[in-house]
Amino acid sequence: MKLSQIYSILGLEFSGDDMEIVSLSSLALAKRAQMSYCDSSKNTKYLPDCQAGAILVTKEMVEMVNGRAVVVDNPHLAFAILSKHFAKALIRDFKPSNIDESVTIMPNVYIGNGVSIGKNCLIMPGAYIGDDVKIGNDCIIHPNVTIYADSIIGNECIINANSVIGSDGFGYAHTKTGEHIKIYHNGWVILEDCVEIGACTTIDRGVFEPTIVRKYSKIDNLVQVGHNCEIGYGSILVSQVGLAGSTKLGRNVIMGGQSGTAGHLSIGDFAKIAGRGGVSKNLEGGKEYGGYPIMELKEWFKTQARFLREFGSKKIAKR
Template sequence: MLLSQALNLAFKGYLTLQNTLQNDFELSGIAPLESATATQISYIDQDKYLNKLIDSQAGAVLIRPNLLDKVPSHIQPLEVENPHLAFALLSALFVRDGFDIKPSLESHTQIHPSAHIASNVSLGENVSIGADSILMPGVVIGENVSIGAHCKIYPNVVIYRDTLIGNRVNIHAGSIIGCDGFGYAHTKEGKHIKIEHNGRVVIEDDVEIGANNAIDRAVFGETLIKQGAKIDNLVQIGHNCVVGEHTLLVSQVGLAGSTTTGRNVVMGGQAGTGGHVHIGDFVQVAGRGAVGKNLPPHTKWGGHPLMELNEWMKFYVSLRRMLKKHS
């Protein structure tokens, strides 16, 4: 599809391109600035990402009028009042579902002979399953999924397309791996336009994922669960998150999109993060701690608003004394 056709189709009724299209080309997709090619569109609507424009190889970039002069000459500017909304509208042109399920295993030649697969497991195209892995009843696997050796996928787990799973990974009943992230752009009228997530989830070796988890696939790139991480039941991990090596996430932890952690992080029950924060190596966050900022390595935190743990404990004791005094 030509760029001009894609813009007309996606923007109809929502946005207008405010400058003249200089160079029409065959559009292959949308991508972040750092990985986009000359046949792809990217977008930028915040000053803090402008430094990525210089080295980007994108064919065109969606950008606000006030940032137009920041676009280097090798990238074609697409001037729109709301680049985030424009990106969401264009993402719908490139969505893939990835659940072309086949009823039998006969065509799936990448399944190791020692793998144990229940009779009512559903498999998509181009699925790879390693030696001695077990897929229990009711498991649904989308296309282009790879599962390593000695894995256990418990009943009613759903694994969406393009997911990569390493060796010795356990995923307990009811968990959903690779579902869409919670991402929307908003019109002036208050409508919510879905951002299609075309990335994937990668789970490295020796990870355990509890029951009824939801791990969202990335908008671009990967949501990554690194080696040895252990995740309790009822945990939500948003799109583009990175969970570091040997991290422990206790029940009902919630990581907002693009949260990253270092290695051996521990987050207590019902702790959560805002988006785009980094938690350093060996950090501990007490239960119900609300992380809204980057946390340095080898520190302990708790509370809401978040405080260093010793400070939080002293504050809590003082608060109880004050409440008891005035009761």
């Protein structure tokens, strides 16, 4: 798409040299033929090194981008509007698939264009495998699993019934009058080798980059993994865990049932989060945590004991 067309979509007046913009990308990853955006002062640190050919910024940031500024009131909203125009096609041109002859495909399975499936896999009834998906050797895809386009599944993975891999992330920009404008996610999901996904679990694809589940991780039923998350090697997520976007788990992190995280934070290697723990800040590895606000588990137990001593006795006395 020409830069002049982008100006037109955003209702801006174009002048200067035109150029072709092939896609949108982050400030850190963008190349010359791509467009990026900066929506807050905390991200201006990335502007000097950004290689994007055009960058959506506010007027206060113009001098930081050396003539590549596309000035808008709300860069995040402008990016959301443009994301629809750069979204990948839901139906793609035909490409032959490469499915090993040892694969067992049961009735009512849909396989898209350009799919690759390795040796000795079992694809059970009702599964949907989108365009350009890659599945390694010895995988089991249980009934009614949906694997969206571009997802990459390693060797010896198990995906249980009704799970969804690679769905669009939950991201919106907001207008002044309260409308929510969808951000189309063009990333993908990577499940590395020996990953198991429980039933009815959803893993969203990233905005520009992949959501990644590292080797030997095990995810229970009814877990939500947001866009651009990274789940470290050998981690375990118990039922009803929820990870907000861009959460990073180190290796062998364990999260108990119904625990969850806010977005854009990190949990260190070998940390353990007790059931229903609410993670709202970065956590050091090698420790056990619980409660909300999150704290070390032994402190949480002490806090609960103090609470019961103070308020539990008063409640009994009142009765």
